[in-house]
Amino acid sequence: MNKNEIALHAYKARKHALTGIFNAQSGHPGGSLSICDILSVLYFEVMNVDPKNPKMEDRDRFVLSKGHCAPALYATLAERGFFPVEDVHTLRRTDSYIQGHPDMKGIPGVDMSTGSLGQGISAANGMALAGKLSNKDYRVYSILGDGELEEGQVWEAAMFAAHYKLDNLTAFVDYNGLQIDGKITDVMNSEPIDDKFRAFGWNVIVIDAHNYDAILEAIEEAKATKGKPTMILAKSVKGKGVSFMEGSPAWHGAAPNQEQFDQAIAELDATIKGLEA
Amino acid sequence: MADKKATRESYGLALAELGEKYDILVMDADLSKSTKTDTFKKKFPERFINTGIAEGNMIATAAGIASTGRVVFASSFAMFAAGRAFEQIRNSVAYPNLNVKIGATHAGISVGEDGASHQCLEDIGIMRTIPNMVIINPADHWEAMKAVEAAVKYEGPVYLRFGRLAVPMMFDENYEFEIGKGVTLKDGTDATIVATGLMVPEAVEAAKMLQEEGLNVGVINIHTIKPIDKDIIKAAAEKTGAIVTAEEHNVIGGLGSAVAEVLCETCPCPLLRVGTQDVFGRSGKPAELLEMYGLTAKNIAENVKKAIALKK
Numbered sequence: 001m002n003k004n005e006i007a008l009h010a011y012k013a014r015k016h017a018l019t020g021i022f023n024a025q026s027g028h029p030g031g032s033l034s035i036c037d038i039l040s041v042l043y044f045e046v047m048n049v050d051p052k053n054p055k056m057e058d059r060d061r062f063v064l065s066k067g068h069c070a071p072a073l074y075a076t077l078a079e080r081g082f083f084p085v086e087d088v089h090t091l092r093r094t095d096s097y098i099q100g101h102p103d104m105k106g107i108p109g110v111d112m113s114t115g116s117l118g119q120g121i122s123a124a125n126g127m128a129l130a131g132k133l134s135n136k137d138y139r140v141y142s143i144l145g146d147g148e149l150e151e152g153q154v155w156e157a158a159m160f161a162a163h164y165k166l167d168n169l170t171a172f173v174d175y176n177g178l179q180i181d182g183k184i185t186d187v188m189n190s191e192p193i194d195d196k197f198r199a200f201g202w203n204v205i206v207i208d209a210h211n212y213d214a215i216l217e218a219i220e221e222a223k224a225t226k227g228k229p230t231m232i233l234a235k236s237v238k239g240k241g242v243s244f245m246e247g248s249p250a251w252h253g254a255a256p257n258q259e260q261f262d263q264a265i266a267e268l269d270a271t272i273k274g275l276e277a
Numbered sequence: 278m279a280d281k282k283a284t285r286e287s288y289g290l291a292l293a294e295l296g297e298k299y300d301i302l303v304m305d306a307d308l309s310k311s312t313k314t315d316t317f318k319k320k321f322p323e324r325f326i327n328t329g330i331a332e333g334n335m336i337a338t339a340a341g342i343a344s345t346g347r348v349v350f351a352s353s354f355a356m357f358a359a360g361r362a363f364e365q366i367r368n369s370v371a372y373p374n375l376n377v378k379i380g381a382t383h384a385g386i387s388v389g390e391d392g393a394s395h396q397c398l399e400d401i402g403i404m405r406t407i408p409n410m411v412i413i414n415p416a417d418h419w420e421a422m423k424a425v426e427a428a429v430k431y432e433g434p435v436y437l438r439f440g441r442l443a444v445p446m447m448f449d450e451n452y453e454f455e456i457g458k459g460v461t462l463k464d465g466t467d468a469t470i471v472a473t474g475l476m477v478p479e480a481v482e483a484a485k486m487l488q489e490e491g492l493n494v495g496v497i498n499i500h501t502i503k504p505i506d507k508d509i510i511k512a513a514a515e516k517t518g519a520i521v522t523a524e525e526h527n528v529i530g531g532l533g534s535a536v537a538e539v540l541c542e543t544c545p546c547p548l549l550r551v552g553t554q555d556v557f558g559r560s561g562k563p564a565e566l567l568e569m570y571g572l573t574a575k576n577i578a579e580n581v582k583k584a585i586a587l588k589k
Contacts, residue, residue, distance in 0.1 A: 057346070104344070104373050112344060113373040119337040119365055126341020129326065133302065134347065153365075156334035163329075 001044050003212045008275045009079045010040035014241045015268045016078060017071035020091030020098070022261040027091060027100070030251040032072035034176045034209065034236040035143055039076040041215045042141055051081035054108040060138050061127045063112040065120025066145035066174060067101040068253070074098055074107070082109035118151030120144070121171060125161050128169040128229075139223070142171045147179030149190045155200070161229040162201030169229040170222040174209065176238035178249040197231040209234030242267055281443040285382040287421035288439050289313025292350060292380075294422075296321045299429050302342060302349040304328060306335045311441075312352040312382045332357040336365035336377070343375040348429055351377060355384035355438060359400035370434050371409045378428045379436045384414075385525035386553060386570055387442040387475060389563040396558035402530020404436045405503050411456060412503040414438040414524075414532075416477035417447045420500055423454030431456060440525075442563045444475045459506035465495025468581050469513035469520050473499045473532045475572075476523035476551070482574035483523075487581055494581055502532055507539045514544040519584040521549045523577050525567075528552040547587035549580040 013036045021027035043049065047060040064073050071091060078085040090096035097106045101115030111127070114120040124142040131138050148154060161169055173193060181187045190196070197204045203225045207214040215234070222230035238252070239245025242264040256264055292303055293316045304326045309315040318325040328335040332353050339351040351358070358381040359366070370377045381400060388396045404412050413428065413435060415421035421439060428435040462477070463484050472480035477498045484494045495517055497509055514520055520540065524532040533550030540548055553570050567573060 061344075063341070112341065113369070116364060116368045119333075119340075119369045122334045122337030122365075123341035123344065123369055126338040126343075127345055128341075129338070130302075130342040130345040130347050133324070134345065136345075153331075153333050153337070156328075156331035157338070160328060160331070160334060160338065164326075 004275055006040045006044050006212050008272065009044055009076070010036040011241060011268055011272045011275060013040065013072060013075035013079050015265060015272070016075035016085050016088040018261070018264055018268070020071050020074070020088045021255050023089050024092035025255045027071055027255060028068040028253045029245060029256070030178070030238040030248070031066060031069040031145060031174060031176070033240045033242060033245065034238050035069055035072050035174050036076065036240070037210050037212065038143060038172055038215055038234060039072055041212055041219070043076050043080045045216060046219055047141065048138070049109070051109065054082060058136055058138050061111045061124070061140045063120045063124040063127070063140070063142040064102050064114055065124065065142050066117065066148050067114030067120060070100065070102045073102060073110070077109040117145070117148040118153035121154055121157040124169060124171065125157050125166060128166040129164055131168055140169045144171060144173050146173050146175050146177065146184050146190065146193065149173065149193060150188045158197060158200040158202065165227050166229045167226050170219060170232065171229065172232045172234050174236050175233045176236045178238045178252065180249065180252045182249055194233055201228055203228050203230040204233065205230065206233045206235065209236035210240060241271065281445055282418040283441055283443045284415050284418065284421040284439040285313045285441055287418045288380055288382065288425060288437070289316030291422045291425035292317035293320045295426055295429055296324065299348065301429060302326060302347055304335050304339055304349060304351045306330055306332045306353045306357070308353055312380065314352045314380070332362040333365045336362040337369040339377045340369035340373070340375050343377045348376050349378070350380050352380035352382065354395060355381035355397035355400045356395055359403045359436065360397060363403055367407050371407045374409045374433050376432060377434050379434070380439065381436060382439040383441045384438045385440060385474070386558045386566045386572065387440055387525060387563040389441070389566060390560050392560035393557040398527045398553050398558065399530065400438065401502055401526050401532065402534070405530065405535065409434055410503060411435045411501065412438065413456065413501050414474040415500055416474055416498055417444055419446065419448040419450060419452045420454060423452055424500065427454055427456050438474065440475055442475065445478045447478060454500070457501045457504045457506060459509035460498040460500070461509065462496040462498055465517055466493045467517060468492070468585050469495040469497060469517045470523060470577055470581060471497045471499055471510060471513070471520055471532065471536050472523040473502060474525050476525055479572065479574040480523050480577055483577035483581065486574060486578045492581070492585070499532060502535055505535050505539060507543065510536055510539045511543040514540055514546045518588050519547045521551060521577060521580045521584050523551040525572055526552050527555055529555055547584045549584045551577050551580050
């Protein structure tokens with residue numbers, strides 16, 4: 001798939017994710033918008049998945065360790081054909097199966113239920129290790145938040161992945177520098193993140209989270225790296241694609257009002273139109 | 278054959294035996310010599326995963342393993358399995374209903390010398406409040422052996438509670454075990470003792486003591502605390518009109534609470550609860566501690582007499 005098409009899916013996913021959050025008047029737009037490009041590359045270019053057979057035994061797996069950004073995952077899965085995009089718009093409603101956080105039992109294509117930070121990366125480790133023990137060649141992908149790195153379990157999992165040489169695991173940090181209470185460096189400074197993961201025995205690659213070539217190259221490097229897991233620190237813009245949401249912690253967990261939503265959709269539509277031209 | 282064995286030993290033996298029959302994986306958090314998963318590790322090193330001292334990580338990793346279709350046992354002391362890793366069990370295992378079996382050893386006051394920090398008296402209560410969770414607390418070696426195999430065959434999360442202390446063998450290899458099914462060990466007419474774990478032999482002893490005083494007291498073994506066998510408890514209440522529960526756990530949240538819930542909703546009658554009375558334990562020899570905290574046949578028998586008196 002060419003870059004333009006990947007971008008198109010990413011921007012359409014942004015629109016659907018935001019629509020779901022707006023309809024629910026609840027959800028996490030900032031971090032959802034920042035991971036759409038990575039998700040689009042994974043689901044449209046990299047991962048071996050089948051929307052008609054979501055539980056395919058040898059599929060590649062994805063775990064959204066930063067589970068609160070579920071709208072982006074749902075929108076990407078819908079774009080990929082796992083379920084209708086309209087369903088994403090029913091986010092967080094009692095009459096919908098589209099739960100506030102990823103629910104593997106009820107939502108096609110969701111490989112792990114997450115939401116409590118720090119646990120998803122451990123589960124991804126489990127899938128990767130099981131793959132090795134069961135002689136399967138599937139790969140496992142995961143996205144963590146940079147705020148999530150403050151959870152101690154992430155570092156337990158980091159030790160585990162290196163110890164068991166999980167080179168079939170590729171994790172991303174959505175490195176947008178912001179968490180609910182403000183800048184990561186002000187709330188609880190987890191820097192230097194790259195050196196920390198290197199010291200834990202990981203292959204570390206730093207990229208721009210919105211550059212499709214860079215994402216793809218990093219994933220290829222991860223595939224070629226043997227004997228250790230790869231962490232891709234993806235420098236992202238929180239709220240990417242919507243001007244007034246970009247770079248603002250205020251949009252971590254707040255839904256837009258009608259006026260803001262209309263403006264956001266207008267901006268995303270303009271980008272989509274440009275990509276379609 | 279020794280007449281006593283700790284159920285943690287049985288856990289290790291069961292895993293090693295079942296490893297022949299089933300493609301199970303076993304995890305531990307650096308306590309394999311104590312939880313006895315090393316019995317499995319020696320036989321199947323390629324199917325043993327040590328996570329180091331990181332119980333929360335172990336449980337969530339087990340969830341990921343189970344999501345791929347493998348049956349996995351995750352083992353630690355009850356304190357760190359149900360306590361430390363509660364939220365991983367709740368969110369990563371029970372919510373998605375994954376096939377993770379939690380082997381929790383060193384439950385209860387009979388841990389002994391290590392003292393209160395390691396004597397988990399809350400785990401049944403904690404696990405009982407989690408949807409999808411099955412809780413099994415075996416009374417002896419054979420029940421533990423059968424329970425581990427039942428857990429392998431059962432689809433979904435199971436919390437298995439084992440002890441450090443050697444306990445009398447009550448059953449034999451032909452013992453039939455069914456998850457959720459209480460076992461009548463003795464019929465009675467005056468009252469019924471409902472016991473679990475190492476309090477089961479104490480309950481049997483208490484019934485014998487009461488027999489000598491002319492009281493005919495029944496004994497029921499509840500190995501599965503969730504889902505609890507409501508029918509057997511209701512029938513005992515209807516027949517005998519007084520119940521005493523006995524458990525090596527806080528009376529709040531454990532078997533006593535579970536039985537109280539059943540009785541109140543089906544057949545209210547006097548109920549007294551033998552267990553630790555909402556206090557922490559302390560260091561000491563297991564036998565001394567069991568005596569000190571009232572986890573004895575004698576104390577059960579006294580409570581039975583009180584419960585019978587309440588009937589009038």
